[in-house]
Amino acid sequence: MTREEILKAIDEKYEAMGQDANTHLKGLLYAEPMTYWDFIQVDALLGLQTQRTTLPDEMVFIMYHQINELLFKMILWEIKQVSHTENIKPEKFEIHLMRISRYFDMLSDSFDVMGEGMEVEQYMKFRDTLTPASGFQSAQYRMIEIASTELINLIDFRFRKTIDRNTPYEHAFEHMYWQAAGKDYETGKKNKLMQNFEKKYKKQLIDWMKAYNTVNLWTKFKELPIEYQKNVKLVNAMRHYDHTVNIDWVMHHYDAAAKYLDSGPVEVEATGGSDWHRYMHPRYQRRIFFPELWSKDELDNWGINNLEGYKVLDKVD
Numbered sequence: 001m002t003r004e005e006i007l008k009a010i011d012e013k014y015e016a017m018g019q020d021a022n023t024h025l026k027g028l029l030y031a032e033p034m035t036y037w038d039f040i041q042v043d044a045l046l047g048l049q050t051q052r053t054t055l056p057d058e059m060v061f062i063m064y065h066q067i068n069e070l071l072f073k074m075i076l077w078e079i080k081q082v083s084h085t086e087n088i089k090p091e092k093f094e095i096h097l098m099r100i101s102r103y104f105d106m107l108s109d110s111f112d113v114m115g116e117g118m119e120v121e122q123y124m125k126f127r128d129t130l131t132p133a134s135g136f137q138s139a140q141y142r143m144i145e146i147a148s149t150e151l152i153n154l155i156d157f158r159f160r161k162t163i164d165r166n167t168p169y170e171h172a173f174e175h176m177y178w179q180a181a182g183k184d185y186e187t188g189k190k191n192k193l194m195q196n197f198e199k200k201y202k203k204q205l206i207d208w209m210k211a212y213n214t215v216n217l218w219t220k221f222k223e224l225p226i227e228y229q230k231n232v233k234l235v236n237a238m239r240h241y242d243h244t245v246n247i248d249w250v251m252h253h254y255d256a257a258a259k260y261l262d263s264g265p266v267e268v269e270a271t272g273g274s275d276w277h278r279y280m281h282p283r284y285q286r287r288i289f290f291p292e293l294w295s296k297d298e299l300d301n302w303g304i305n306n307l308e309g310y311k312v313l314d315k316v317d
Contacts, residue, residue, distance in 0.1 A: 071107055104248070137201075231316070
């Protein structure tokens with residue numbers, strides 16, 4: 001654009017806002033130029049790491065999880081662009097799904113940072129200061145799950161037949177698969193991990209369930225025209241995302257935890273007190289975002305073949 005075209009566009013922009021463009025232009029005379037550290041907020045970002053012990057590898061653990069949370073925020077940003085786009089085309093749907101999958105691929109591959117990047121002896125010491133905190137308490141991860149699929153696919157597998165679309169959100173929340181990490185279903189009593197988590201996030205997550213009830217990725221896909229649902233690139237992107245999140249990422253997490261928690265002579269609980277073997281492994285809870293996009297054999301063996309991969313489709317019937 002020429003200088004004159006730029007100035008005209010600025011005038012039109014601020015006129016539409018009911019603002020005087022000249023006032024804003026004069027403000028530029030006194031504005032400081034942008035710097036990388038101001039734009040990225042580097043000082044604030046680097047000031048967020050606070051250790052609770054003197055053990056050096058605790059810093060690795062803190063920064064690793066902070067990076068995870070930033071990636072979760074990026075994933076939610078991409079999901080929003082699919083969920084809140086009217087009449088979305090398969091090409092745009094696929095683009096955002098593949099972005100999300102790349103973020104989760106990074107998360108899966110990054111578990112070596114923990115699996116190989118911390119001394120077991122140090123971890124087994126500083127982890128005691130974390131109790132009853134746990135990575136389980138990442139609300140953003142729960143939001144990703146809720147925004148990805150219909151609630152029935154996140155219900156504890158034991159209770160799915162008792163729940164349908166008419167089930168109150170509160171009741172569904174009480175039967176989400178993650179409740180197994182801190183709830184005694186016989187007594188209804190919850191451990192401190194779950195109590196703390198729900199005190200801070202329960203209302204927010206139930207509101208999130210309501211907000212994504214009809215615009216989660218799975219519902220959004222099923223509402224597409226049939227010809228779009230048969231777009232092989234989109235279907236493969238859906239399958240890739242499902243497998244990446246619910247098998248690859250989970251199993252990398254599981255294996256990293258096992259290196260530390262199974263390293264000693266006796267079985268160790270997770271910091272939150274959960275039976276992490278059963279809670280984490282995909283073959284127990286069978287978390288599947290897009291079940292109708294998988295064959296019966298793939299569903300029957302979900303979480304059993306673990307990281308052996310899956311078939312990329314060359315056509316959709």
